[in-house]
Amino acid sequence: MPKSTFFNLHDSKRAKLLQAAEKEFARVPLSQASIANIVKLACVPRGSFYQYFHDKEDVFYYLLKLHTDKRRVYFLNVLKESNGDLMDSMDQVFRTMLIELTEEEHLKFLKNAVLNVTHEIEDSFTELFLGKQHEVDAVNQVRDLVDFDKLNIDSKQEFFHVMQILTSVTFRNIVDKLSRNLSHEEAIENFRIEMDLLRKGLSKANSEG
Amino acid sequence: MPKSTFFNLHDSKRAKLLQAAEKEFARVPLSQASIANIVKLACVPRGSFYQYFHDKEDVFYYLLKLHTDKRRVYFLNVLKESNGDLMDSMDQVFRTMLIELTEEEHLKFLKNAVLNVTHEIEDSFTELFLGKQHEVDAVNQVRDLVDFDKLNIDSKQEFFHVMQILTSVTFRNIVDKLSRNLSHEEAIENFRIEMDLLRKGLSKANSEG
DNA sequence: TATGTTAAATGACACCGTGTCATAAGTCAA
């Protein structure tokens, strides 16, 4: 998290800093991004950067969090409007993300973020759907919206694992779309196939028994 | 890939280099590893390193490939011995990996690799099961071993997606185990729950129809 | 053995980025 000094800044300067950082992280992946470029873009002296942030990872994950928070709100709304249909909602969010990724700036930022996946980023993706891990309130927020009659699970404890599975597969599909430069149609078709497989199950036994 | 010079080296020197590199990558994640340390450990001058490799990523991914190749052979054997039961084989490989991860050196290397997940690493994990992407032979090698009567899929084209799903979820479980320091029992239990969910399907509709 | 040719080894060096720190400049209350 940025230092308190950062949050004491005028709105305009704060925005300027974030904008500069996002631009740099859109240019190259995290490991190649340089603080030198960020301060040049934002027109602030190098020392100031360290007044606001601990290091470049600090800004980077803060930016990512801003993105994630926005999407999470959207996800919760979709879930409401679909009367708690979890699979359909994942589908909807996946499609919306693909559309968002046509906006040049955000695309490049997210592309660099996602392709250069660190464990923290996959976690932040999970948070999109489940909220901050181990924060029970956030998990409940989703769980209360989900229509369990549409899910094939015995215990509410299994719900957590359902979300883990859906998140892993969805994330994978986003990464694939970006790394292989798939068209929207291809990406959606791939995702549809995998969601269908998840719905009906991979093992034949159950459709016989 | 390392340069040809590297492969012309005496076996002992090549091994020494790789051992030094693995030790450094076991110490810290890729981004923090330094070539300076590797050459110090291997007792070779700095310039030599660049005679053998393009950069540190080059050694790193080569090491990772050596690990992956070894596991892939094992996976194919398990698949044979289980008469093509895909789900059971994934289970078996997952358990074996957990056991391998008790060996200190390899644990730390893989932990750093997996936690600091880059897109390339998840890809290399997929290759473990599917072989190099777009190399048709490698995919067929697995597909020919799989018993399709145990799988709930209509077309062989769906097989690829089944593997994608299984790989994503398995990979996620390995990452979780390492990042949250789960015990073997917990990790196996989590994995079992998710594999069961995948088997039976997430959606209720199919168990009714 | 002498000679030429190619491959490999070596470490000094220029370059770049990081994070720190001493100092200067504000802010605000008494």
Place this chain on the structure above:
DNA sequence: TTGACTTATGACACGGTGTCATTTAACATA
């Protein structure tokens, strides 16, 4: 105005990277 505290600033020390000119080794050929 003074003092206490917060923020700004940029020079600097440190460490890592990749290159390159030079040396050394390997080996073929006459």
